[in-house]
Amino acid sequence: MTDKVRLDRAYLHHLLRQMIRIRRFEAKCVELYQAQKILGFLHLYDGEEAVSVGVIETLGPGDAIVATYREHGQAIARGIGMDRLMAEMLGKQEGCCRGRGGSMHIFDRKSRFYGGNAIVGGGLPLAVGVALADKMAGRNSVTACFFGDGAVDEGEFHESLNLAAIWQLPVLFVCENNLYSMGMALERAEAETDLGRKASSYRIAAASVDGMDIIAVEAAARHAVAQIRAGNGPHFLECRTYRFRAHSMYDAQQYRTREEVETWRKKGPIVRFQSWLRDNGLLQDDDIRQIETEADAEIGAAVAFAEAGTPEPVEELERFVMMTEVPA
Amino acid sequence: MSEAAATLTYREACKQALRDALKADPRTFLMGEDIGRYGGCYAVTKGLLEEFGEERIRDTPLSESAYVGAGIGAAMAGMRPIVEIMTVNFSLLALDQIVNNAATIPHMSGGQFAVPLVIRIATGGGRRVAAQHSHSLEGWYAHIPGLRVLAPATVEDARWMLAAALVDPNPVLIFEHIMLYNVEAPLDPAVTAVDIAHAKIRRAGSGVTLIGYGNGLVKALAAAEQLAGEGVDAEVIDLRVLRPLDTPTILASVVKTRRVVIVDEGWRSGSLSAEIGMRIAEQGFFDLDAPLRRVCGREVPMPYAPHLEDAALPQPADIAAAARSLVRPT
Incomplete structure (x- = not known):
């Protein structure tokens, strides 16, 4: 069985490191946003790191990812370089999308990262198509499709789950249920708030896990991916999580109380995993310091890379509107 | 066969x-x-x-x-x-x-x-x-x-x-x-491929240019036949490619005929015909001898009753009448 999480120290430290890298990368993004170097929308993943790290850790290089506009976590967990990510945020042509996509639209062909999609629900049909292509081409790949609870409101969610089910496509639907679609609380938006039941109604195997517990996420994802790879059709994984910060950079957050946010913060995926590791004698203060120092060095280098980046010449504005060839 | x-x-x-x-x-x-x-x-x-x-x-x-x-x-x-x-x-x-x-x-x-x-x-x-x-x-x-x-x-x-x-x-x-x-x-057996970049002149003429696509082209060709009987020699352009538009083919025809009728089954306001007309106005204004004309779908949700639907769609007679008004202004 591969369902059991490998509890060796190096791997556990790796999981922690990935979450910390994401958290600190985004903290730097906030600074750069306040300095008006990052513009537009910036949707932070603060609080949800266990979901992307836990799921993506179970994927192989041949697998595919479809994400949302809140996708820094997925991008970093997938191994897209922070330098190219940061350059993208700063709108430089050294960015992974030459500065055309920005924070919400990270794409990376090499790692099969099919985008940050900023239309809620809009990525689900794409994921179905990527999985269909893999299946038809005989590639034993899994497509992990991330979306929030808000996507469940959309027709595309239902259409896509159904299509994946009737065609038995290798999709792992990962619902990052952070309880709010912007300011709309789940229980105000959905008549049935048990999201797994919706997936079950399409005869898709569904599981719900504590999305603040990286070990639980990792184990559930590993199980689902193995099932999908064995040809048992799509799976649905609800990760119950929470967004510690505003929907985008600023909102008055009148839709939830300060106490609610604080309660969730105490259950945060990093603080929780760290204390669990400590309690089990698997983590020392020095380890944390080292992880943080290394992450900060990596982030510093990424910022330097991005700052030194060059703006794409305006003459190239219309390049790639119409492609001249399909990239190999 | x-x-x-x-x-x-x-x-x-x-x-x-x-x-x-x-x-x-x-x-x-x-x-x-x-x-x-x-x-x-x-x-x-x-x-x-x-x-x-x-x-x-x-x-x-x-x-x-x-x-x-x-x-x-x-x-x-x-x-x-x-x-x-x-x-x-x-x-x-x-x-x-x-x-x-x-x-x-x-x-x-x-x-x-x-x-x-x-x-x-x-x-x-x-x-x-x-x-x-x-x-x-x-x-x-x-x-x-x-x-x-x-x-x-x-x-x-x-x-x-x-x-x-x-x-x-x-x-x-x-x-x-x-x-x-x-x-x-x-089907011409000698043709085994077509391009998808250019408009095509389906009927060469010198008196007026009729521009259409899809079934609008068929109607424009029918109008051209009517006009031929009256001594008006219409050129008919099949747009074929609606985006990106082949503006040079349109402008070359305007130079030749100096009169244009655009046929569009879509609604007039904000239509493709408006775009074509504006391109001619921007780039071919001084080649024109007459105002631009459009024959478009009437601005109604398509009705079921046959006489109403026929009235809502451009018909060859409408196209011919628009062309006539340019060639022989009253």
């Missing part, structure tokens, strides 16, 4: 093109509503399921957004899908995928991903099927950067445009006018 003499319906031409595509490339497959067991709502795909099997002729549930989006995802992941949408009105249910994904991803991803997808869409009025099955919304799609929009009006284009569309690395929308499926014409 010898090959040289073979005549073909537009429907059969579409089907032969699909069959060729499926045979030529294992990455190509079809998705759409009732394209398989039912045989296609306009019978274009009839028989293909038996020939190519369920893996490649995929009947979909009534989920336009999901299966069009799946086509986009599959195209990004290396396939060459052909998606069919029953009618342009239904394509609105997939507008998010077409406009927000297919048209944006190549540019938004900095050229990392292309979307080599073909979407076939039935369009147009004239079948007495009222206001949710009869409109000509291809002009909307022609507004969107990142898409190529085709409108085959002849059996030859119906036969050969698809192959060119599949070679194109961009999402291509092919609008097949529902009144053309039964049109029959001989």
